[in-house]
Amino acid sequence: MSSFRSRQRSQAGRHFIRPAAEHEASKPEAPAERRAPVQREAAARPPRELDLFAPCPRGLEGVLARELAALGAERVETADGGVGFVGDMTLMMRANLELRTASRVLLRLAHGRYRDERDIYALALNVDWPRWFDVSRTIKVKTDGHGSGLRSLDFVSLKVKDAVCDRFRRAQDARPSVDTRYPDVRIHVYLDAEWATVYLDTSGEPLFKRGWRDETGEAPLRENLAAGVLLLAGYDGSQPLLDPMMGSGTLLIEAADIALNRAPGRLREFGFTELRSYDAVAWEGVRARARQAEKPVAPLPIHGSDRAVQMLVKTRHNLGRVGLAGAVTLAQRDVLDARPFAESGLIVCNPPYGVRLDEQDALAELYPQLGSWLKQHFAGWTANFFTGDLRMPKLMRLTPARKIPLYNGALDCRLFVLPMVAGSNR
Missing domain, CATH: 3.30.2130.30 (VC0802-like)
Structure with a gap:
């Protein structure tokens, strides 16, 4: 732990x-x-x-x-x-x-x-x-x-x-x-x-290990934290969802599992199977009921993109590993080139955090551009940025409706919730 x-x-x-x-x-x-x-x-x-x-x-x-x-x-x-x-x-x-x-x-x-x-x-x-x-x-x-x-x-x-x-x-x-x-x-x-x-x-390996991952991008977001960010953003599986900085696709996969009502632990083993109290028949019944509750895999209103081609390759690989090939729409493009594919929906993403001074300077230049991008193209959507850079909304020149404290390990983070109202810049 x-x-x-x-x-x-x-x-x-x-x-x-x-x-x-x-x-x-x-x-x-x-x-x-x-x-x-x-x-x-x-x-x-x-x-x-x-x-x-x-x-x-x-x-x-x-x-x-x-x-x-x-x-x-x-x-x-x-x-x-x-x-x-x-x-x-x-x-x-x-x-x-x-x-x-x-x-x-x-x-x-x-x-x-x-x-x-x-x-x-x-x-x-x-x-x-x-x-x-x-x-x-x-x-x-x-x-x-x-x-x-x-x-x-x-x-x-x-x-x-x-x-x-x-x-x-x-x-x-x-x-x-x-x-x-x-x-x-x-x-x-x-x-x-x-x-x-x-x-x-009773778990064995920690539960964020869903049993499918063998490829990651740099500093991947743990699956249980990604699921929590989605749920805090109000995602219930029905809304159009866009992650324009998808990395290796963790948020996209967790969103698809929510949309399809798939149990996150369905592909892994658990520590309780080693205990004397383990009832294999009861466990198979629990798994069978979870499988019956799943929706069939089909194309979902979930889109992801990243400017790095290696992230596109890794995300496509990960989607295949988890049985979601064809369910999520992917593209290689810069975040500022992403556009809405529905009148309303949720943007949920985990932007890079600036650790070195030069990275912080680069992000300080990017954030105002992100603010303009949201105002120009995403009226009617709600943007949810999970980040350890607490300067983000101020530098975007946007006022969050909510600032939800979260921790990524020991790192103090926020989920900034930014509803983009038509005709308003703030």
Whole structure:
């Protein structure tokens, strides 16, 4: 998991994830004489009620909460960096398959106070790990934190790994092996200043990995963030949509999947298939219902273009990989040469960000031209620019109707929403 952010509520027992700090302050080791940590273990719950958490790019929590509510999740509650919810095993499988904006779906197994690594070891040892997966499965433990005073999060991961192995030895006189590259089972630990939470990852690889990509342009937009940008722009699959800076086509592919009601995870595998609770018949039923809900592939009112011929080639390749050849109209052209193909619609794009000074100067020259291009040609359309360059609307000489804060990893970005009203320059 690339980032975690959390909000802990000891009285309610709910835990939420937040991005981890890269450098945590150290604190002296706690004395050996101390009280036993407060512990709670979700593994003992009835199987029909799983305590789940779906992290997502920051800024998309509301979108993800609406997705979960539409799936029938209960006790949906947003936090900074994700959404907590409750559901059964079928809902967990559907969430992995159908959520467009989630990064993972995590199952909480333990939650408790800690003072040092020994408390976290005891917390993890209290989980009945053999109940959840077989000793033949390989494991990987990853720890993130925000405000933790422990010296090394890697050492915490090592102690949790030891606890998992010790619990297996106690039950079976055998232990699982570690595989840090391609584990069967991933375990996540999150720490804040006072509380530790242990999660079982039901997703495996992060959910933005849809299972089709083998070609990317420079700095591709992650698929779950692209889907969130589209949904925040109001795209529901019915409106004409144009991406005049398409790169490798991520926004176009996510838009087509929305228009065709295709489950974003239909081409990939998931971590929950390695768990003891995995029900292959139930999973096939979930997949079959998702396939039945799909619309047939046909030409869509979705157009994309890029001035770089290599991006056109990569986008065409990616569309073929995902089964959308012929569904999206592509062209090689400069953004300023793009024209509307309907009376109204949405422009949604992710322009390049200026990192070096010369790039920023070039963009400062481009932005006024983009503003004029929109005013001259796109009356009746709404332009949605997702960018890390916060100067953009001012330099375009346009006033956004909305400025939606989003994060692309650690980069502070905005989705600028610009309705182009006929006869108006602002």
